[in-house]
Amino acid sequence: MRIQAISDLGSARRLVVKIGSALLVEDGKPASDRLKSLARDLAELRERGTEIIVVSSGAIALGAARLDLPKGGRASLADAQAAASVGQVALAQLWAEALGEHDLLAAQMLVTLGDLEDRRRYLNAAATIERLLETGAVPVVNENDSVATEEIRFGDNDRLAARVAQAARADAVLLLSDVDGLFDRPPDQEGAVLIERVEGVTPEILAMADTGSSSGIGSGGMASKLEAAKIAGRAGIMLAIVNGTRLPPIASAVAANRGTVFLPVRSDSARKAWLGGRLACEGALTVDAGCVSALARGASLLAAGVTRVEGDFQRGDLVQIDGPDGERLGQGLVEYNAEECRAIMGMREGEQEAQLGYVPRAAVVHRDHMVRS
Numbered sequence: 001m002r003i004q005a006i007s008d009l010g011s012a013r014r015l016v017v018k019i020g021s022a023l024l025v026e027d028g029k030p031a032s033d034r035l036k037s038l039a040r041d042l043a044e045l046r047e048r049g050t051e052i053i054v055v056s057s058g059a060i061a062l063g064a065a066r067l068d069l070p071k072g073g074r075a076s077l078a079d080a081q082a083a084a085s086v087g088q089v090a091l092a093q094l095w096a097e098a099l100g101e102h103d104l105l106a107a108q109m110l111v112t113l114g115d116l117e118d119r120r121r122y123l124n125a126a127a128t129i130e131r132l133l134e135t136g137a138v139p140v141v142n143e144n145d146s147v148a149t150e151e152i153r154f155g156d157n158d159r160l161a162a163r164v165a166q167a168a169r170a171d172a173v174l175l176l177s178d179v180d181g182l183f184d185r186p187p188d189q190e191g192a193v194l195i196e197r198v199e200g201v202t203p204e205i206l207a208m209a210d211t212g213s214s215s216g217i218g219s220g221g222m223a224s225k226l227e228a229a230k231i232a233g234r235a236g237i238m239l240a241i242v243n244g245t246r247l248p249p250i251a252s253a254v255a256a257n258r259g260t261v262f263l264p265v266r267s268d269s270a271r272k273a274w275l276g277g278r279l280a281c282e283g284a285l286t287v288d289a290g291c292v293s294a295l296a297r298g299a300s301l302l303a304a305g306v307t308r309v310e311g312d313f314q315r316g317d318l319v320q321i322d323g324p325d326g327e328r329l330g331q332g333l334v335e336y337n338a339e340e341c342r343a344i345m346g347m348r349e350g351e352q353e354a355q356l357g358y359v360p361r362a363a364v365v366h367r368d369h370m371v372r373s
């Protein structure tokens with residue numbers, strides 16, 4: 001069944017539920033009533049046949065309090081990593097107890113960006129989730145903050161939740177936040193209006209989100225939720241943002257049918273969805289206007305159309321593809337390393353072999369390994 005509305009969520013075959021720090025941690029302590037109420041909601045969904053995967057924030061907020069470290073953006077990376085190490089133990093214990101009250105077994109999965117960027121590791125994570133669900137356990141996922149560095153981390157569990165939903169082939173992602181959904185401007189501004197339904201995360205939609213978290217605890221903000229909606233949408237997965245402050249968090253939101261629903265506008269193949277949801281480009285190729293038209297027709301990216309090469313990437317790495325004005329056109333797996341790309345850019349096929357020293361490949365980025373933004 002395609003999930004088209006918040007009121008449909010109870011019919012989802014497989015649902016990823018993400019809960020932010022601002023809901024789970026209050027003044028450095030667990031919001032126990034809310035966690036217990038959420039666990040009851042999840043147990044009821046399970047009873048009715050929905051498989052559940054939880055993505056839970058809160059490790060840094062809990063750990064920072066226990067270590068008496070600065071919270072939010074003021075914390076250093078080392079502080080955040082130390083806090084996450086301490087907080088994750090507490091967070092896992094809280095989930096084990098809350099789900100255990102309903103005879104549900106919590107299964108902790110800590111993932112790094114690389115676990116979902118690398119295709120082999122992505123499929124490995126997908127297999128683990130599948131096996132856990134088969135056993136009846138409830139995967140409780142968080143970023144492995146204690147080892148994530150600035151450059152290679154999700155940094156927010158919204159996009160992580162969308163990537164987990166892709167890997168798990170879920171029907172929907174539910175982001176529980178401290179706001180009713182996406183408003184046409186930051187909700188504290190005069191006249192802000194709730195956007196109830198979005199089909200396609202356009203630049204206009206992205207512009208509505210003021211980055212950063214209002215709670216000062218969370219790190220995702222609305223911008224990361226919109227990026228998450230784009231990632232989910234590529235895989236044909238609906239994403240909803242609802243207010244999780246009311247108890248019971250999910251049942252209240254489903255009954256009210258209030259929030260923002262992002263409906264998928266395409267359904268790439270599983271591999272293309274994985275490729276489109278990748279977040280870590282190792283370089284960028286700028287192409288000319290002729291190439292922009294060719295890519296729009298579904299062609300591969302040829303060296304003749306490349307006007308600029310940025311980064312120091314290897315063959316097989318993910319690179320961003322930009323138009324002449326810097327607009328992001330898409331991303332894909334590059335067939336040459338950066339040095340070779342610089343050597344053959346702008347050249348027709350016949351000129352390339354002399355530069356490469358071997359017969360050139362069909363394209364710089366083949367259309368089968370490319371997704372458009």
Ligand SMILES: Nc1ncnc2c1ncn2[C@@H]1O[C@H](COP(=O)(O)OP(=O)(O)O)[C@@H](O)[C@H]1O
Pocket residue numbers: 019020021022023176177178179181182183184185186187208209210211212213214215216218219220221222
């Ligand atoms: N256009 C917008 N619509 C809704 N919320 C917005 C918007 N722009 C900024 N925000 C802020 O984003 C916050 C939600 O993000 P965040 O605090 O990270 O929550 P979470 O802990 O769920 O990730 C809201 O509390 C709100 O103040």
Ligand SMILES: N[C@@H](CCC(=O)OP(=O)(O)O)C(=O)O
Pocket residue numbers: 019020021022056057058059060061142143145155156157158213217218219220221
């Ligand atoms: N991995 C981090 C959560 C990062 C995050 O996305 O937080 P939030 O914006 O509160 O959902 C933690 O456990 O604290």
